[in-house]
Amino acid sequence: MIKETLRHIFAPLPLLLCLSLTFAFAACEEVEETSIYDNWQTRNETYIDSIASLIGNRYIATEEAVIQVPVGAMFAIRTEASNTDGEQYVYCKKITDNPTGRRPLYTESVSAYYYGTVITGASFDGNFEGYSAIDQQELNATDKGPTDFDSPTTFSISGVVAGWTAALQLMHTGERWMLYVPYQSGYGTSEHGSIPAYSTLVFDILLEEVVEE
Numbered sequence: 333m334i335k336e337t338l339r340h341i342f343a344p345l346p347l348l349l350c351l352s353l354t355f356a357f358a359a360c361e362e363v364e365e366t367s368i369y370d371n372w373q374t375r376n377e378t379y380i381d382s383i384a385s386l387i388g389n390r391y392i393a394t395e396e397a398v399i400q401v402p403v404g405a406m407f408a409i410r411t412e413a414s415n416t417d418g419e420q421y422v423y424c425k426k427i428t429d430n431p432t433g434r435r436p437l438y439t440e441s442v443s444a445y446y447y448g449t450v451i452t453g454a455s456f457d458g459n460f461e462g463y464s465a466i467d468q469q470e471l472n473a474t475d476k477g478p479t480d481f482d483s484p485t486t487f488s489i490s491g492v493v494a495g496w497t498a499a500l501q502l503m504h505t506g507e508r509w510m511l512y513v514p515y516q517s518g519y520g521t522s523e524h525g526s527i528p529a530y531s532t533l534v535f536d537i538l539l540e541e542v543v544e545e
Contacts, residue, residue: 368452373515373530379451379465380514380532383423384408391421398502399431404470409502413494413517422495423512427463427536428473433504436489436542442500443484445538450531459485462536463510473508476536484540493518495533508538 383406390407392398401407403426413420436442447462449455455464460482463471478484489500495513503509513533515521521529 369528372528376451376515376530376532380423380512383512384421387423392502395435395502399429401426401429403427403429409498411494411498411517415516415520417516420494420514420516422499422514422517424499425471425510425512427471427508427510428506430504430506433506433539434542435502435504436500436539438489438497438501441486441488441543442505443486443540443543444500445478445482445484445540447536449534450527451534456525456527459483462538464536465512465532465534471510477508478538484538486543493533496535496537499537500539503537503539505539505541508536511535511537 386406387408388406390401390405392401392407392409398407406423406425408421408423411420411422445460445462447455447458447460447464449464449466451465453464453466455461460478462476462478467476489497492500493513495511495517498517499509499511511534513535515530515532518531518533519527519529523529527533
């Protein structure tokens with residue numbers, strides 16, 4: 333009788349142990365997932381401050397000034413972001429330049445390759461696998477470029493976030509830039525799909541051509 337009773341008491345233990353471990357792992361995963369975005373606004377602002385510190389006095393407003401910026405140098409372009417935080421900028425770095433290429437107008441559309449990441453390096457969109465927010469080495473035109481299996485996307489200059497709109501109007505076809513877009517010139521204080529609020533948007537973009545209507 334005693335053995336029978338003990339058998340009934342301890343028989344469910346493996347099941348209870350499995351359930352406990354399952355809940356424990358689920359709880360750990362939930363904590364880990366939440367921690368990815370802890371202090372997200374502050375971390376994004378700190379990231380942009382570190383990028384802005386590399387600009388010096390390179391605040392660019394004209395095509396002629398952009399042409400003078402050497403490959404690999406950082407510079408800033410003022411955006412028309414609608415917010416109350418004062419003047420806003422998109423921070424840029426040339427990977428390649430092509431001063432004889434065509435510069436698109438605000439009313440036009442372009443075909444481009446792009447790869448977008450948040451400050452952790454996690455990708456949220458793109459049509460090729462390019463450089464990310466955590467690639468701080470010397471960037472070049474051949475590494476992580478589009479392959480024969482990738483295809484460019486067509487979109488209007490006026491139909492993208494303010495940071496893109498400002499930068500694209502000063503790019504030339506054939507050029508590849510990194511864009512570091514503060515949240516004020518991106519999606520602001522609201523979530524956008526998988527992109528959390530207050531996110532800096534980092535893009536590797538290769539401008540293929542201006543699309544003729």
